[in-house]
Amino acid sequence: MESMEAVRRLMDLRHSGRAEDLPSVLAAAAPLLGAHSATVLLADYGQVALHPLRTAHQNSEGLAVDATAAGRAFTTSVHQWHGEFLHLPLMHGAERFGVLQLRMIDSPGEPVLRDLEIIAALVAELIAGRRFYGDAVEHTRRRLPMQLAAEIIWNQLPPLTYALDGTTVAAVLEPCYDVGGDAFDYAANADVLHLALFDTVGHGIAASALATLTLNAYRNARRSGLSLLDTCRSIDKWVRAQYPRAFVTALLAELDMGTGLYRRISAGHPAEILLRDGRVLPPLPTPGTLPLGLGHMIDRPPRVDEIALEPGDTLVLYTDGITEARDAAGELFGPDRLAAFLRDTLAQGIPAPEVMRRLVNTIVSYENGDLRDDATAAMLRWRTVNPSV
Template sequence: MSALNTLAGRLHHAKPEDLPGIAEDAAISLGATATTLYLVDYSQVDLLAQVPANRPAPDPIPIDGTVAGRAYSTGVPTRIADLQTGGDQLWLPVVDGAERVGVFAVTLSAAAAADPAVQANLQTLTTLLGQILAARHGYGDALERTRRRLPMQLAAEIIWTQLPPLTFATDRATVAAILEPAYDVGGDAFDYAANGDTLHVALFDAVGHGIEASSLTALALSAYRNARRCGLDLSDTYRSIDKWVNAQHPGSFVTAVLAELDTPNGTYRKISAGHPGELLLRNGRCIAELPAPTAMPLGLGNLVDPIPGITEITLEPGDQLLLYTDGVVEARTDAGDLFGVERLTDFVTKALADQLPAAETMRRLVHAILAHQHERLQDDATAVLVEWNGAPVPAATDAPPPSLISNRSLPAPDALTVPSH
């Protein structure tokens, strides 16, 4: 209770940079001797220390190959013995819901290390810390500055300011996303929202680069949220975004996936606006690439029949859908070797076979893409993994099995020629 009192009594007037000191005082009241808060950088390469102003920051800790990184990657608290003091060092994952924020390093005395209640209380404190960090980070820039290993370009600043957290989960569905180059992204973005039984998911890729592309993407993303919050269905959402893009950026366009997942029964419906088709993964392998495109890119829909095609499938529990922009599969080596859909599929299926968390699968995927192109992406690379965990829908015993994929209101093929970016 004293730790909660410490938090509650000092949070009302605390600035973001005050949080590490407040958290340490609360941890000490629970039996810790020292703490350090580490936040993950935007590229998810290092854990960077956020320390009180009067304390020098320790060196960054790489996520790969370290104890701290293992706690961050797996989401499992890690405990190692401190041979000098006889106590323990705890590395506690800091999360906000399913979003990975960083790790909380806690030093324990020998007496505290021997008390199981101490670690349990510290884990509870760390859970609260994750939620507090998420709620307070917008009141100042200290936490943002800590997370940046490199200067953020303005185009990327525009995009990151609009994005939801990279990871979200309910008892029925999980969403995990990646976005690179983190400090210089321009035209890519994603969004999701859980409203009742529906999980809305969208992925955008604007033509062009830099400020022009990020401004175009920001408009499409805002128009998408406006349509969704007004209660429009998928078709009307497509038409609304298309109208705004055409009106404000005539001649430009945004490719996109606009999707809805019915979380009780696993029905997935989507419009592919000039965008690559999602990969459907089941039991550790890719079983289908969904039809695409089913409509013109946003901003060009006025050139053809405005009724977009909708693809509908019924998922099975444990199915994953991988949405991605063309920058993922078009990443290439100096010799011109594309990353490609086959390599993308192989990577994701192997990661899933290793039973990695969805967020960690995506983190490793983006670093594999960067390594393939020697850390120099020619285009933004964004991907979203959606997993459905719901209960299966009983099938009628006297009816034939339903078709996996159905298309409705699909425009004529010659109307779906997608302009090159």
């Protein structure tokens, strides 16, 4: 396998290529990789299928994430064989893009397989670096028209997954093409992981505009070095000043990744679910203050709650669109069903981003594919034995 020549051709895209140039470069480089063909398959926004990277004028059927070898490579982050096809996960850090599908000439040995994994990592880096210079990645990922409110929110968000030294954050939003009022953010600075989840009042453009202000007020406070308490006060001030008839429920949290000390403020928001050693622990107290924008209505400061996490602990933050999902009979999904789902799924050793994908698919199915409200969740795991989960 002439893998270095393939690397050189791919590296030529780093400074002058676009994401949509990848398919032709990979097609020409496939024989150098010991393959008849090489195809980039990207996950759609709903993470239900993997589709070939395309331009605006191309289309093709995708491979289902569930029950296919390509899907197993995506959900497990481990290469998979199916007949003559080798599927390698495309990951940028902990963020899952999709898979690289190779139709191999012969079965590769371990040294060649390791080279191919490096090639897949390079392809993922190229997608991450070049996707903003054109719309090919977005054309591929979108299977339905995206509403403007959702466009605004998605353009504000960080990657869905982050991992560092056993600490993992994984998030999901649904309905992915029409979300408007929910948002999340995180940042790792030195030993502190900052995490926030927001649920704005209303829907559509108005809600997405309020979410945009809230997100950026949070980032501004965080980047200005404000404490958790002053961050809450700052966002509350800006929401009230710009949207005096609106409010935002929120969880604002900080995790000391060295010690496991978790500090948070619940501003009218549902309490996190805390899981430890396969058990669901009692929820943290909530709320600690009124929703953001309404803080002037009480004369006491927001309460900061603290808990010492233990290695392997999992916290799940969520908006009420998760627990207030209703089935055909009108029964709520509820926090107990949510906690049971998380406990049972984590017990299987499933990676955090895959737990979140399955959760949102469960919520969508529970409401028969028609969500009444935005459903957003973020999982925080600290010092897992296997950082990939």
